[in-house]
Amino acid sequence: MSTVLEVSGLSVEIDVPTGVLHAADDVSFSVDRGETLCIVGESGCGKTITALAIMGLLPRSARRVSGRLVLEGANLPDLDNQDLAALRGERMGMIFQDPMTSLNPVFTIGEQLEEVYLRHRKAGRKEARERAVYLLERSGIPAAASRLGQYPHQLSGGLRQRVMIAMTLMCNPTLIIADEPTTALDVTIQAQILHLLADLQREVQMALILVTHDLGIVARIADRVAVMYAGRIVETGTRAEIFSTPVHPYTQGLLRCIPAPGRTRRGSPLGAIGGMVPSPIGPAIGCLFRNRCRYARNACAPNEITLAEISPGRACRCVLDPEESRRNFEAQ
Amino acid sequence: MNVSELTTLDGMEDAALAGPAPVVVMRRRARKHFSFLFGLVVLVLVVVVAVLAPLLAPYDPYIQEIPRRLMPPVWADGGMWTHMLGTDGLGRDYLSRMIYGARVSLTVGFFAAIISGLIGSSLGIIGGYFGGRVDTAIMYVVNTRLSMPALLVALALVSIVGGSLTSVTLILGFLLWDRFAVVMRSATQQVRTNDFVLAAEAVGASKLRIIFSEVLPNVVNQMIVVATLEMALAILGEAALSFLGLGVQPPTASWGLMVSEGRAFMFFKPYLIVIPGSAIFLLVIAINLLGDGVRDITAPEGRN
Amino acid sequence: MLRFCFARLAIAFLVSITVSIIGFSLLRLSGDLGAELAGENATQEDIQATRVAYGLDRPLPIQYLDWAGKAVRGNFGHSLFSGEPVASMIVSRLGVTGQLAVFSLLFAVIFGIPLGVIAATQPNSWIDRSALGVAVFGQAIPNFWFGLILIVVFGVVLRWTPISGSNTLAHFILPTLTLGTSAMPAIMRLTRTGMLDVLDSDYVRTAHAKGLLPHTVLFKHALRNAVLPVVSLSAVQLGFLLGGSVIVESVFALNGIGNLAFRSIQRLDFPVVQTILVFVSLIYVLLTFLSDLINAYLDPRLRVG
Numbered sequence: 032m033s034t035v036l037e038v039s040g041l042s043v044e045i046d047v048p049t050g051v052l053h054a055a056d057d058v059s060f061s062v063d064r065g066e067t068l069c070i071v072g073e074s075g076c077g078k079t080i081t082a083l084a085i086m087g088l089l090p091r092s093a094r095r096v097s098g099r100l101v102l103e104g105a106n107l108p109d110l111d112n113q114d115l116a117a118l119r120g121e122r123m124g125m126i127f128q129d130p131m132t133s134l135n136p137v138f139t140i141g142e143q144l145e146e147v148y149l150r151h152r153k154a155g156r157k158e159a160r161e162r163a164v165y166l167l168e169r170s171g172i173p174a175a176a177s178r179l180g181q182y183p184h185q186l187s188g189g190l191r192q193r194v195m196i197a198m199t200l201m202c203n204p205t206l207i208i209a210d211e212p213t214t215a216l217d218v219t220i221q222a223q224i225l226h227l228l229a230d231l232q233r234e235v236q237m238a239l240i241l242v243t244h245d246l247g248i249v250a251r252i253a254d255r256v257a258v259m260y261a262g263r264i265v266e267t268g269t270r271a272e273i274f275s276t277p278v279h280p281y282t283q284g285l286l287r288c289i290p291a292p293g294r295t296r297r298g299s300p301l302g303a304i305g306g307m308v309p310s311p312i313g314p315a316i317g318c319l320f321r322n323r324c325r326y327a328r329n330a331c332a333p334n335e336i337t338l339a340e341i342s343p344g345r346a347c348r349c350v351l352d353p354e355e356s357r358r359n360f361e362a363q
Numbered sequence: 364m365n366v367s368e369l370t371t372l373d374g375m376e377d378a379a380l381a382g383p384a385p386v387v388v389m390r391r392r393a394r395k396h397f398s399f400l401f402g403l404v405v406l407v408l409v410v411v412v413a414v415l416a417p418l419l420a421p422y423d424p425y426i427q428e429i430p431r432r433l434m435p436p437v438w439a440d441g442g443m444w445t446h447m448l449g450t451d452g453l454g455r456d457y458l459s460r461m462i463y464g465a466r467v468s469l470t471v472g473f474f475a476a477i478i479s480g481l482i483g484s485s486l487g488i489i490g491g492y493f494g495g496r497v498d499t500a501i502m503y504v505v506n507t508r509l510s511m512p513a514l515l516v517a518l519a520l521v522s523i524v525g526g527s528l529t530s531v532t533l534i535l536g537f538l539l540w541d542r543f544a545v546v547m548r549s550a551t552q553q554v555r556t557n558d559f560v561l562a563a564e565a566v567g568a569s570k571l572r573i574i575f576s577e578v579l580p581n582v583v584n585q586m587i588v589v590a591t592l593e594m595a596l597a598i599l600g601e602a603a604l605s606f607l608g609l610g611v612q613p614p615t616a617s618w619g620l621m622v623s624e625g626r627a628f629m630f631f632k633p634y635l636i637v638i639p640g641s642a643i644f645l646l647v648i649a650i651n652l653l654g655d656g657v658r659d660i661t662a663p664e665g666r667n
Numbered sequence: 668m669l670r671f672c673f674a675r676l677a678i679a680f681l682v683s684i685t686v687s688i689i690g691f692s693l694l695r696l697s698g699d700l701g702a703e704l705a706g707e708n709a710t711q712e713d714i715q716a717t718r719v720a721y722g723l724d725r726p727l728p729i730q731y732l733d734w735a736g737k738a739v740r741g742n743f744g745h746s747l748f749s750g751e752p753v754a755s756m757i758v759s760r761l762g763v764t765g766q767l768a769v770f771s772l773l774f775a776v777i778f779g780i781p782l783g784v785i786a787a788t789q790p791n792s793w794i795d796r797s798a799l800g801v802a803v804f805g806q807a808i809p810n811f812w813f814g815l816i817l818i819v820v821f822g823v824v825l826r827w828t829p830i831s832g833s834n835t836l837a838h839f840i841l842p843t844l845t846l847g848t849s850a851m852p853a854i855m856r857l858t859r860t861g862m863l864d865v866l867d868s869d870y871v872r873t874a875h876a877k878g879l880l881p882h883t884v885l886f887k888h889a890l891r892n893a894v895l896p897v898v899s900l901s902a903v904q905l906g907f908l909l910g911g912s913v914i915v916e917s918v919f920a921l922n923g924i925g926n927l928a929f930r931s932i933q934r935l936d937f938p939v940v941q942t943i944l945v946f947v948s949l950i951y952v953l954l955t956f957l958s959d960l961i962n963a964y965l966d967p968r969l970r971v972g
Contacts, residue, residue, distance in 0.1 A: 086876060088872060088875055088876060112881075116875075116878045116879070116880060116881070117878060118878065119875070119876055119877065119878030120876065120877040120878030120879070121878055124876065124877075125876045127869060127872070127873060127876075129869060132868065132869035132870060133869045133870055133872070133873045134870055134873065135870040135873075135874070135888055135892070136870070136892070136966070136967065136968055137891055137892055137965070137966060137967060138888075146877070146879065147877045147878070147879075150877070150878060150879055150880070150883075151878065182967040182968070184967070184968050195873075198877070503678075503681070503682070503685075506678075506682050506955075507682050507685045507686055507689065509951070510682055510683070510686050510906075510948040510951045510952050510955075511686055511689065511690070511944065511948055512907075512909070512910025512911070512944070512947045512948070512951070513910070514910060514911055514913055514914070515910055515913060515925075515928055515932075515943065515944060515947065516690075516693065516944065518913070518928070518929065518932050519693065519694060519932050519940055519944070520693065522932045522933060522935065523694065523935075595806075595807070599809055599810075602809050602811075602812075603809065603810065603811055603914055606809075606811045606914070607811075607913070607914070607917060607929065608933075609932070609933075619809070619811075622809075622811065622812055622815070626815065629815060629819060630819065630823055633819055636812065636815055636816075637816075640809060640812035640815075640816070643809050643812065644807055644808050644809065644812070647806075647807040647808075647809075648803060648804075648807040651803060651806060651807055652803070
């Protein structure tokens with residue numbers, strides 16, 4: 032079976048002073064070996080929480096309410112802390128957004144790389160060091176051996192992120208989650224990092240979940256896409272399907288915001304989605320996008336709208352008929 | 364629900380997101396904060412007692428009644444309601460001395476805090492605002508002061524100048540300003556880089572005006588927190604100096620002095636040291652809790 | 668790195684000199700030392716004679732240079748009271764005060780750091796609140812009073828420990844408890860605050876993400892970072908403890924430097940007093956310098972320049 036991770040019905044609630052925050056609601060998707068899934072959405076849509084939930088790194092105030100997270104056959108929520116810690120770093124790894132603060136300032140790069148390997152494998156220091164040097168080189172860091180003795184503050188942001196990537200690969204995990212790995216970096220470095228990730232995946236064939244708000248990144252690197260809005264997945268599909276024939280009005284709205292050479296007429300106003308994301312605190316009834324949706328109707332309000340499968344690997348959470356939706360989009 | 368109803372939700376959301384005014388938020392927090400309320404109540408009580416001392420004290424604190432010396436408090440054997448907290452080695456009513464002692468502690472605490480606050484805050488704000496050589500010079504002064512053992516210097520100064528309420532207050536005020544300087548300096552440095560300060564400078568406002576109208580209001584919260592801390596330290600300092608005999612002089616009633624006077628009898632009449640010591644302890648706790656409370660209420664993000 | 672050391676050392680040296688000048692001047696400027704020494708019934712001639720005898724009639728800078736010149740050669744003058752050389756008086760009492768200060772600091776660190784760590788890992792629990800309660804207690808209680816209470820309770824009522832003098836190590840129990848209790852709150856609070864910040868940091872999250880065991884994350888990754896400011900504070904606290912031992916030495920009749928300072932102040936034995944002031948300041952300056960060095964060693968980010 033080539034499915035590495037299967038998420039079904041994941042819901043995460045966070046206790047806040049004013050009530051209960053539904054950070055993630057009925058999130059479902061899957062990732063295969065060698066596949067890159069991009070979870071895309073605006074800030075606060077729940078994509079980072081989803082990533083943390085998979086890793087078991089939710090903050091203390093968060094309560095995972097329900098859902099299955101099956102990693103290579105094992106349901107993660109069923110595991111106790113010890114077993115979960117054994118999987119982290121070994122079977123699944125995570126790359127965080129800010130490389131400046133994600134590395135411990137008082138330990139050398141080598142120390143931080145080697146400790147992952149030594150923790151999960153019964154190996155000696157020498158073996159760990161060799162693997163660290165190999166991965167640093169593979170991650171495009173010149174003079175890798177000399178870097179081992181350096182401290183994080185001596186490296187630039189781009190180099191630090193490469194170190195993070197190397198660190199996640201130390202034990203050859205089957206799943207890597209990257210949470211906005213390029214957002215904190217210069218634009219020129221962004222391209223290099225993405226290229227590196229794609230390259231590594233081709234070689235190692237791990238499953239890659241890339242969380243981002245940048246559709247440009249999605250267009251470049253994704254095999255499949257899951258669009259999130261207000262804590263819910265609203266559409267899934269392949270990259271081609273999402274970009275050429277989006278079905279959910281939110282996805283369509285997002286794409287309309289991007290000027291497309293050839294399609295967008297000069298002088299016409301840039302697209303925008305009016306209104307604001309509804310507050311995630313308190314119970315959520317019906318479609319959460321309805322007060323910003325140009326096709327909203329009465330059926331959008333009262334009931335639970337499920338993530339319905341349109342075709343294999345393609346799903347949408349909307350009451351509209353997919354065909355009608357596609358026609359709406361083409362009419363622009 | 365139709366679409367037109369749905370779109371009006373936008374306006375309501377905006378208003379709901381604005382939230383109540385900061386002062387209202389602080390007042391709400393203050394009402395719920397136990398330490399703050401406790402500290403405030405105790406401090407106000409002690410202030411009231413000190414101010415109304417002549418009305419509240421049953422006796423003159425200086426009058427000695429040798430036949431009535433070393434009477435225990437009312438709850439012990441041989442205690443009487445006429446002298447609720449008993450009498451000391453010279454037959455002076457303990458309750459009255461305690462009440463008047465509050466005046467000493469509060470006076471020293473309050474004024475020493477003000478003096479050290481003025482000195483330290485000025486140095487700190489100037490150093491933090493101007494930076495560069497001015498800052499280096501000021502930090503040098505602060506370091507020099509920190510290197511000197513405050514208690515020893517205070518003791519030496521009092522022995523030369525003579526102990527009294529005034530001299531102790533002044534000496535403590537001129538010695539305890541270091542924390543003000545350090546905290547105000549770092550607070551000013553943080554405020555300094557804010558855009559509204561840069562904007563004021565760009566407009567050409569004079570440095571003095573900027574300091575008073577842009578910097579000061581933003582650091583005053585931390586100043587209050589440090590002030591409570593320093594007030595507590597000044598009270599403890601006066602008590603220690605008086606205990607060692609180099610503070611307020613007898614026959615003035617100072618809680619620290621009372622502990623020292625009661626020391627000779629403490630094995631048999633522990634109340635002589637327990638009562639004044641507990642008063643110092645309670646007052647200092649109250650002031651510290653008050654300071655913690657002010658910090659929590661005005662800047663809960665810094666709370667830990 | 669070397670330049671860093673030199674710069675720090677130079678500053679420390681300058682501060683020491685300033686402190687010695689201030690200490691020297693304070694004693695002479697804050698009152699008429701000659702009049703004080705001559706006594707209450709002295710006439711103007713007596714006072715003037717006293718001034719000349721002690722060299723107090725000379726201009727201040729001359730007095731200072733004279734003293735400094737001798738001091739650099741190890742001659743700190745003689746006690747006006749006993750005639751002993753000041754240097755040997757201080758050295759003979761150094762052991763007692765040194766022991767008291769070190770024991771008190773150890774007490775504060777041994778109790779303060781673990782308490783702070785535990786409080787930080789269980790915020791708002793009963794442990795956390797108790798730890799903060801202990802901190803409030805330690806900060807507010809008057810040293811001298813706490814010492815007296817301990818004497819009454821443990822020395823007399825329970826008769827567990829000796830209550831004065833410094834002959835055996837047991838004699839240091841109550842004094843250490845007294846002085847240590849005043850030093851512990853700051854260390855505990857700093858540890859707790861530091862840990863709370865660090866436990867929330869991104870690199871601790873990374874450590875968890877790597878699957879490291881919880882105690883590895885706590886002690887290797889978190890504590891190592893949180894403890895940096897505590898080390899600085901401890902070094903500085905040692906300096907404060909040296910200066911603040913006056914009270915404890917007085918209450919427990921310990922024959923240390925604090926006690927010597929106190930008695931010398933009462934007797935206006937100013938050669939002793941000013942030497943002790945300078946001495947304590949120098950130690951504080953040295954400790955601050957030492958803590959800077961330790962900091963640079965522990966935190967690689969500080970090693971630049």
